[in-house]
Amino acid sequence: MAAGSVLGTRLAVRIGTKAIVGTGLALQAGFYFWAAGTLSPTFSYGIIAVQMVVYGLGMGLTSAPATESIMGAVAADKAGVGSAINDSTRLLGGTLGVAVIGSVYASLYNSRLTTALPAALPGALANLARQSIGAAYGVSAQLAGNGQSAVAGVVHQAATGAFDHGLAVGCVVAGAVATAGALLAAAFLPAQPSRQPGPSDRPAKRPTPLPTERQTREMR
DSSP, rough: EEEEEEEHHHHHHHHHHHHHHHHHHHHHHHHHHHHHHHOOOOOOOHHHHHHHHHHHHHHHHHHHHHHHHHHHSOOOOGGGHHOOOOOHHHHHHHOOOOOOOHHHHHHHHHHHHHSSTTTOOHHHHHHHHHTTHHHHHHHHHHHHHHHHHHHHHHHHHHHHHHHHHHHHHHHHHHHHHHHHHHHHHHHHHHOOOOOOOOOOGGGGOOOOOOOOOOHHHHHH
């Protein structure tokens, strides 16, 4: 992400904000769709590392040029307002993302786990397993400790499948949002970063004309 932020700022000046932010969001969308299609309990850590590099690079390419676009759209005396709006929208988006994608995952996890749990499982243990995958693994370990290895294996497998299903669909939702963001960036972001006028752009001051001989006599 750090490398992407530095690279994105430089490339936005050369190539354009629209292209860099769109590319960053497309990389994030690619990460989510890639992760959704490859989730499994035996997934390789090497593949996860590559996926996280893709996601971090996309995030870095997006954040700095997008912030520059917001700050460049306001006057210098409104920089505080622009910064506040930028921070507010970022926090709001993060909060909504956690709420929406978390709700999608939780609902799918509960529904998939409910249908896959064995009917012989006591209601109290079933309700505990629906709270989270960690709680479900705890229920599985408890059943195994009580000598119910077969039921414990079913609970463990059901929780793993429900978790993977909910996470995969959540990644698809996040990828769809990132894709929509890339399209919006391509449509509405400026092609090039805005340029604030520098000293060379300001009109030169005309020299004050010297008083004439008549004006000098009148002033005396």
